[in-house]
Every structure is written in C-alpha cells, then in structure tokens.
Amino acid sequence: MTHREFKAFVVEERDGTFIREIKSKSTSDLPEGDVLVKVYYSSLNYKDALSATGNKGVTKKYPHTPGIDAVGIVVTSKTDKFKIDDKVIVTSYDLGMNTSGGFGQYISVPEAWVVKLPKNLTMKEAMMFGTAGLTAGISVVRLFETVKPEDGQIAVSGATGGVGSLSVSILRKLGYSIAAITGKETAKAYLENLGAETIVLRKDFEAMDKKPLLRPLYAGGIDTVGGVILENIIKSINAMGVVTCCGNVASPKLDLTVYPFILKGVALIGIDSQNYPLDYRELVWDKLAKDWKPDHLADNCTEITLHELNEKINLMLDGKLKGRTVVNMQS
Incomplete structure (x- = not known):
C-alpha cells in the first residue's frame, strides 16, 4: 500500500x-x-x-x-x-x-x-453535530420514550455547550418548551435564538433550597454537567418525569435522597454515547439528517x-x- x-x-x-x-x-x-x-x-x-x-x-x-x-x-x-x-x-x-x-x-x-x-447530511453538517449531536440525539430519544411536548417544560443544563445547545435546538424542533440553564449571563439572546423559552442562571439554580424534594417545575431534563445542577433538576421534576445525564464537568458526585425516585417515580438515565450500539447510532444519525435537523444549524x-x-x-x-x-x- x-x-x-x-x-x-x-x-x-x-x-x-x-x-x-x-x-x-x-x-x-x-x-x-x-x-x-x-x-x-x-x-x-x-x-x-x-x-x-x-x-x-x-x-x-x-x-x-x-x-x-x-x-x-x-x-x-x-x-x-x-x-x-x-x-x-x-x-x-x-x-x-x-x-x-x-x-x-x-x-x-x-x-x-x-x-x-446519511444522504441528507453534508460532511460539514455531520461535524456541526459530531459526538455532541449524537449525545444530544440519544438523550432526546430516551427522553421522548416517556415525556412528550405536551407534558411540560424540559430543563437543559450547560445550554451554551455543544451537547446542551444542540439539545435545545433538537427539542425546539420537536415542539418542546425549554428552560435553558447557563452560567453565562450574556447568553440570553443566543439561547432564545436556539429556541429556549426560559433562561435560568446557573448561580440561581445552584442556590435553590436544599430540601430533598422541590416544587415540580419540569416534565424532564437533559443534564450535561452533573453535581448540584443535576441534583436540583432531579428534585424539580414532575411525577414520572425523566432526566438524562451525560457529563460531570461540575462534579461526578450527587448528594440526593431516594425520595424523587420512590415518591415521584422519577427516572435517571445515563447516556454513554462512546459505546452506544451501532443500530441506535444509525437511527440517531438518520433522525439528525432529516426531521431532527435544526433549521439554523x-x-x-x-x-x-x-x-x-x-x-x-x-x-x-x-x-x-x-x-x-x-x-x-x-x-
């Protein structure tokens, strides 16, 4: 050769x-x-x-x-x-x-x-998604199995990052209402342009009450950062809601009781895009190339x-x- x-x-x-x-x-x-x-x-x-x-x-x-x-x-x-x-x-x-x-x-x-x-995706568009888009797509697949757009708002953490921003865009394309959690106070216009309806500052979300359960705010969540943010998303989910998690840049640790899981039936689903089965990868890439592709990718x-x-x-x-x-x- x-x-x-x-x-x-x-x-x-x-x-x-x-x-x-x-x-x-x-x-x-x-x-x-x-x-x-x-x-x-x-x-x-x-x-x-x-x-x-x-x-x-x-x-x-x-x-x-x-x-x-x-x-x-x-x-x-x-x-x-x-x-x-x-x-x-x-x-x-x-x-x-x-x-x-x-x-x-x-x-x-x-x-x-x-x-x-996929035929409907250019090479450049594929890397606009990349692993971040694949991770976001898998997260949405798992969320959509239980939580529908009419069920309520979805919280997305790390919303200006790769996985977070693409999650916001895909969810918006599917008709969900999104609460974007961000540490960047100047990102409001950017996140609204992606499709977020509510902007929540990370410092405010981290400062929420330390009670084992919080007032229900969201039908589901896509967390990309871990730590206190993930804890508070889980504690703020409606009964029978679903939260996916794929990152630990804030912290790999969770300080939680089992109450959200056994009293409200909340499900926490880990997303491992690194070794996700090929059949599911092909399914997600096909969706990203077609009806899940954001209008302004x-x-x-x-x-x-x-x-x-x-x-x-x-x-x-x-x-x-x-x-x-x-x-x-x-x-």
Missing part, C-alpha cells in the same frame, strides 16, 4: 510539559485498521481539550493526535461494508483517546466504528482551520466557547 503524508495536530510530553504542534505524519504511523479515511472535517469537544492538556484519564500515551470526531471519504477498505469513495462518519469509541484521532488528515479505524454519512457553529485549534482549546478549557467548533481539516 502506498503511504500518504499528511498534517496532524500532535500533543507531546517534553520534560513534564505538554506541547501542541502541527506536524507532518505518514499513514504508516497510524494503527492497523479496516478502513482508512481521508478526514475533511473534525470538531472540538471537551474530551479533546482534556487530551490536549495531557489528561491521562483520557489519553494514556503521548505523542498523540486528539479528535473524537471525524468525517471524510474512504481511501482504502478491507471490508465489504465500505467501499472506496464512501462518505463516512467516525465518532466515539477509542478515536482521539488512545487511537490517533480526527485532528489528523487521515485516520485508520475498525469497521465497527464507522457509519455511512450553522448559526450554532464556528468553522476554524487546524492552525486555529490551539487557541480554541484554551478558550474551551476556560469555559469561553459557545456552541460547536468545526475544524476544516483540508484548509
């Missing part, structure tokens, strides 16, 4: 410090895989930012190329399922964690990690080049990014 030279965003450890640089690599440097994909777009996620800082809980060995999302065109394939020139999406599993990821212009991955790009997205990635990682770590950041890997 002819080896190809390409550019990649590489994180290296030097004397205890983690350095980020764009380097030239070869496809011979990539792991053995069923499918070699030329990456056209990737996207920036919080897990990528952690990997870029040397977080050994995300990435064990360096040098490493992060990027848990990628979309592109198949260059070589050892499987009948994918043919040369197929447009494909690769998200989650070990991509960008301990397997060279989407911040490189080529990736080599197992067949099981790959999903064909691009309004929630900023496109950057590989050379701008380092700056955006720093902004993400400082909590200063809104919406989705798509990386044009061929610019």
Whole structure:
C-alpha cells in the first residue's frame, strides 16, 4: 500500500510539559485498521481539550493526535461494508483517546466504528453535530420514550455547550418548551435564538433550597454537567418525569435522597454515547439528517482551520466557547 503524508495536530510530553504542534505524519504511523479515511472535517469537544492538556484519564500515551470526531471519504477498505469513495462518519469509541484521532488528515479505524454519512447530511453538517449531536440525539430519544411536548417544560443544563445547545435546538424542533440553564449571563439572546423559552442562571439554580424534594417545575431534563445542577433538576421534576445525564464537568458526585425516585417515580438515565450500539447510532444519525435537523444549524457553529485549534482549546478549557467548533481539516 502506498503511504500518504499528511498534517496532524500532535500533543507531546517534553520534560513534564505538554506541547501542541502541527506536524507532518505518514499513514504508516497510524494503527492497523479496516478502513482508512481521508478526514475533511473534525470538531472540538471537551474530551479533546482534556487530551490536549495531557489528561491521562483520557489519553494514556503521548505523542498523540486528539479528535473524537471525524468525517471524510474512504481511501482504502478491507471490508465489504465500505467501499472506496464512501462518505463516512467516525465518532466515539477509542478515536482521539488512545487511537490517533480526527485532528489528523487521515485516520485508520475498525469497521465497527464507522457509519455511512446519511444522504441528507453534508460532511460539514455531520461535524456541526459530531459526538455532541449524537449525545444530544440519544438523550432526546430516551427522553421522548416517556415525556412528550405536551407534558411540560424540559430543563437543559450547560445550554451554551455543544451537547446542551444542540439539545435545545433538537427539542425546539420537536415542539418542546425549554428552560435553558447557563452560567453565562450574556447568553440570553443566543439561547432564545436556539429556541429556549426560559433562561435560568446557573448561580440561581445552584442556590435553590436544599430540601430533598422541590416544587415540580419540569416534565424532564437533559443534564450535561452533573453535581448540584443535576441534583436540583432531579428534585424539580414532575411525577414520572425523566432526566438524562451525560457529563460531570461540575462534579461526578450527587448528594440526593431516594425520595424523587420512590415518591415521584422519577427516572435517571445515563447516556454513554462512546459505546452506544451501532443500530441506535444509525437511527440517531438518520433522525439528525432529516426531521431532527435544526433549521439554523450553522448559526450554532464556528468553522476554524487546524492552525486555529490551539487557541480554541484554551478558550474551551476556560469555559469561553459557545456552541460547536468545526475544524476544516483540508484548509
């Protein structure tokens, strides 16, 4: 096989410090895989930012190329399922964690990690969603199994982040009323434009009464941050309501009684998009490409080049990014 030279965003450890640089690599440097994909777009996620800082809980060995999302065109394939020139999406599993990821212009991955790009979705749109959109979509699927738009308002935490903002957009598309919880006091207009009807400041939501149960406010919730925010969402849910949780940036701990669960029948559902079954992934991607696609998807997205990635990682770590950041890997 002819080896190809390409550019990649590489994180290296030097004397205890983690350095980020764009380097030239070869496809011979990539792991053995069923499918070699030329990456056209990737996207920036919080897990990528952690990997870029040397977080050994995300990435064990360096040098490493992060990027848990990628979309592109198949260059070589050892499987009948994918043919040369197929447009494909690769998200989650070990991509960008301990397997060279989407911040490189080529990736080599197992067949099981790959999903064909739906016909109604462009490559750039796929990365406007990325793992964040997949996570939001799975959360909405699980919520929709029990809670319908007519049942009441849905609380969405971390609403300016990737998963939160896309959850707001998808829920609005489906006719739900949304209460967006955010730590950014300047985000009101942005969140209202996405479709949120109520804006709740994080500091106010965290300061709610510490009682085991609170006044019912919401029919359901999508939590992306954990900690006190998740506790108060659970305590504020209507009887038989559902809350999904997918993040722990605030805290992995919960200080709760069992009362919301045994007195009100509230259900708490964990969302693990990293290893979600392929059939469900294909279902969610199909919905995102069709009736769940927000009308103004691009309004929630900023496109950057590989050379701008380092700056955006720093902004993400400082909590200063809104919406989705798509990386044009061929610019």
